[in-house]
Amino acid sequence: MEIHVITFQSVAQAFRAEKILKNQDIAVKLIPIPRSLSGCCEGLAAKIAEPDITAAVEALSKSGVEMIQRGVRVRAD
Amino acid sequence: MSSICWILLTGLVFGLGAVLLVKFGNPGNYGYCAACQLRDIAGALGIHQVATLQYARPEIMGWIIGAFSLATVRGEFRPRGGSNPIIRFLLGMMMMLGALVFLGCPLRALLRLSAGDLNGITALFGFAGGIGAGIWFLQSGYNLGRSRVHDNSVRYLGYLPVIGAIVLLIGVAMQAPFLQFSLKGPGSQHAPWLISLVAGLAAGVLAAKTRMCLSGGVRDYLLVRDTYLLKIYGVMFVAALAANVYFGLFKIGFSNQPLAHSMHIWNFLGLFLVGLAATLAGGCPLRQLILSAEGNTDALVCVLGMLAGAGLAHGLNLAGSGAGVGAAGQIAVLVGIGLTAAIGFLFREKMVALKEAI
Numbered sequence: 300m301e302i303h304v305i306t307f308q309s310v311a312q313a314f315r316a317e318k319i320l321k322n323q324d325i326a327v328k329l330i331p332i333p334r335s336l337s338g339c340c341e342g343l344a345a346k347i348a349e350p351d352i353t354a355a356v357e358a359l360s361k362s363g364v365e366m367i368q369r370g371v372r373v374r375a376d
Numbered sequence: 377m378s379s380i381c382w383i384l385l386t387g388l389v390f391g392l393g394a395v396l397l398v399k400f401g402n403p404g405n406y407g408y409c410a411a412c413q414l415r416d417i418a419g420a421l422g423i424h425q426v427a428t429l430q431y432a433r434p435e436i437m438g439w440i441i442g443a444f445s446l447a448t449v450r451g452e453f454r455p456r457g458g459s460n461p462i463i464r465f466l467l468g469m470m471m472m473l474g475a476l477v478f479l480g481c482p483l484r485a486l487l488r489l490s491a492g493d494l495n496g497i498t499a500l501f502g503f504a505g506g507i508g509a510g511i512w513f514l515q516s517g518y519n520l521g522r523s524r525v526h527d528n529s530v531r532y533l534g535y536l537p538v539i540g541a542i543v544l545l546i547g548v549a550m551q552a553p554f555l556q557f558s559l560k561g562p563g564s565q566h567a568p569w570l571i572s573l574v575a576g577l578a579a580g581v582l583a584a585k586t587r588m589c590l591s592g593g594v595r596d597y598l599l600v601r602d603t604y605l606l607k608i609y610g611v612m613f614v615a616a617l618a619a620n621v622y623f624g625l626f627k628i629g630f631s632n633q634p635l636a637h638s639m640h641i642w643n644f645l646g647l648f649l650v651g652l653a654a655t656l657a658g659g660c661p662l663r664q665l666i667l668s669a670e671g672n673t674d675a676l677v678c679v680l681g682m683l684a685g686a687g688l689a690h691g692l693n694l695a696g697s698g699a700g701v702g703a704a705g706q707i708a709v710l711v712g713i714g715l716t717a718a719i720g721f722l723f724r725e726k727m728v729a730l731k732e733a734i
Contacts, residue, residue, distance in 0.1 A: 309519035309725060310511075310599070331596045331604070334587055343600060367522070 300375045303352055304344040305359070306332060306368040313343040316364050323358050325351045333373045344368075379604065386582040387611020393575045394487050394612075395619035397435070400567035404625070404634025405491045408435055408579060409484035410661035411475035411650075412635075414679070415686040416563055417544065420555045423683055424690035428561020432548045434569045436665065437541040438576015443584035443669035444538040455534025457673030459523040463719055464674050467657040468664065468681020469688060470712045474649030476686065476695035477642055477705050478502075479635055481661045482590040482654075485647060486609060488636065490616035492628035495636050495643050502644035506651025507594045513656065513720030514599075520656075520723055523674055534671030537679070541669075545573065562635060584670065589663035591654035635698065642701040645709050653716045656723075 307313045313329055320327040328346045336344070347355050352370035359366060377385075394407025406412060419430035447453040475481045478499050480488060485503065489496030526534065547555045548569050558564040566572065582588070586608060593605030620626040630638045637643070654660045657678050659667060664682070667675035689695040694705040701709075 308522060309517060310514035311517035311519070311725070314515060329600045331592075331600065331602050 301372050302333070302346050302375045303349050303370055303372055304330070304333060304336070304346050304368065305352075305355065305366055305370055306336065306344045307342065308365045308367060310343055312364055313345060315362075316345050316359050316366075319358055319362050319364065320345070320347070320355055323354070325355050325358070327355070333375065335374050336368065336371070382582070382586050383604070383607045384611055386586045386588060387608050388615050389578050389582055390483075390588075390608075391490070391612040391615025391617075392619050393579055395616050395623060395625065397567050397572065397575055398625065399623055400571050401565055402567050402572075403562040403565045405480075405484065405488045405493060406562070406635060407487060407575075409481050409487070410436070410665055411472055411481035411682070412479070412484060414661070414665075414682055415472070415476060415690075418683045418686035419563060419690075420544075420557070421683075422556060423687040426690050427563075428558050429563045429690070430556040430558045431563040431566055432544045432555050433566070434545060434548055434572035435576035435579070437545045437548075438573045438578075439580035439583065439662075439665055440537050440541040440669040441545075442577040442580025443666045446581045446584045447670040453534070453671050455526045455531035455671035455673060456523050457526065457530070457676070459674050460520040460723070461674060461677040463520055463723065464657055464678040465681035465684070466719065467653045467716065468678035469685035470653040470716050471650050471657070471661055471664075471678075472682040472685030473689050473694060473708060473712050474646045474653065475661065476646075476689040477701050477709050478646030478650075479637065479696050482647065482650060483660070483662055486590070486613055487616055488633065490613050491620045491633075492626045493633040493636055494628065494630045495633065495638055495640075498640045498643045499647040503591070503647040503651040504594055505644075506648035506653075507591055507655050508598060508651075509648075509717070510591075510652045510655025510720065511595060511598055513717075513724070514595075517724040518656065518720050519725045523672070526673065530673065531671075533673050533676070537665075537668045537676060545569075580666065580669070583662060583666050587663070588666075589659045591651055591660040592658075592663060594651070595655055637696055637698055637700045639696070639700045642696065642706060642709065645713065646696070646701075649709055649712050649716060652713065652720070656716065656720050
């Protein structure tokens with residue numbers, strides 16, 4: 300199964316993103332960074348449905364949330 | 377193979393491997409332990425001078441060579457780093473200090489419990505408490521900065537762990553004079569080196585594949601209720617428990633356990649320090665070793681910090697022993713918790729004021 304995620308600089312940024320997206324009524328679920336994406340195990344990623352990615356990235360950039368991966372398709376663990 | 381198969385396989389290899397290594401000669405409840413075995417390697421290299429704790433444990437070399445091989449085969453060996461190395465060095469020292477006060481890394485805490493050593497419970501509660509404190513810092517914006525792929529000559533340092541592991545392995549196999557070998561005590565007890573190596577290789581490949589990490593497991597559960605990593609440890613615990621019972625190694629209680637003491641406060645606080653430092657460093661001692669083998673120079677610096685921490689803990693008599701923890705060790709753990717908490721506090725990013733999207 301493949302999922303779409305946005306990743307962040309820090310755990311705190313991920314929680315900020317979750318709050319902002321929920322305010323925008325965009326469905327979001329925080330998950331540990333998928334293994335296929337990062338060899339390192341720090342941090343969280345936001346899982347978002349594909350049609351919502353553009354709106355989510357736009358809302359987060361407007362609010363000043365620093366993203367690393369702005370909506371990338373990865374294999375779910 | 378689906379993720380549930382990897383969880384089962386990894387848990388079984390770690391659980392059964394750990395008990396079999398004890399059967400083949402390792403000290404009690406000491407099949408795998410990232411902290412103690414690295415401490416013995418520090419002894420073999422003369423970083424500390426405790427005559428009974430010197431043996432370049434091939435299990436650790438196996439972890440590193442196994443993880444390196446898997447990363448290379450899968451094209452995932454990418455030297456990277458540059459995220460506050462000096463802080464990671466300090467966090468590595470703190471992890472080792474806390475682990476040596478308790479006498480074991482979080483992995484060994486669980487293995488000790490699987491053989492009936494109830495001190496493992498106290499320590500694991502402390503470990504979870506330390507991770508909880510670390511999470512508070514994570515949620516407050518703690519961040520050591522982003523690591524980058526090394527595109528200059530620093531990338532060759534990514535090979536340092538595997539080269540070091542191979543050199544040490546040759547040294548152990550040939551009983552080379554550049555290494556010290558304990559003649560008595562825990563350092564003299566070990567499985568034949570080839571068995572240790574094979575057990576380490578299997579564990580290393582699987583730990584790298586699954587990103588096994590106990591602090592990460594507790595952290596992921598507390599943060600987002602993800603249980604993938606914890607399941608591996610669950611399987612490992614059950615496998616080790618069954619093997620310990622089968623071989624008659626299971627003995628329940630707090631006292632007279634192998635390489636352990638029952639000073640509950642210091643068992644709790646020792647692994648509290650490990651949990652806190654591991655959460656701030658992004659992984660427990662086992663995970664740092666695996667990451668360093670995959671070319672992560674930040675994790676390598678953390679491992680070097682652990683080696684230095686072993687030197688410090690034994691040089692200044694801070695480490696625990698069967699007799700307990702001395703006053704110096706008790707003070708050191710408290711200072712360590714204070715220092716690690718200060719790191720968590722000072723490295724919070726300055727958040728731009730949150731502009732609520734309307």
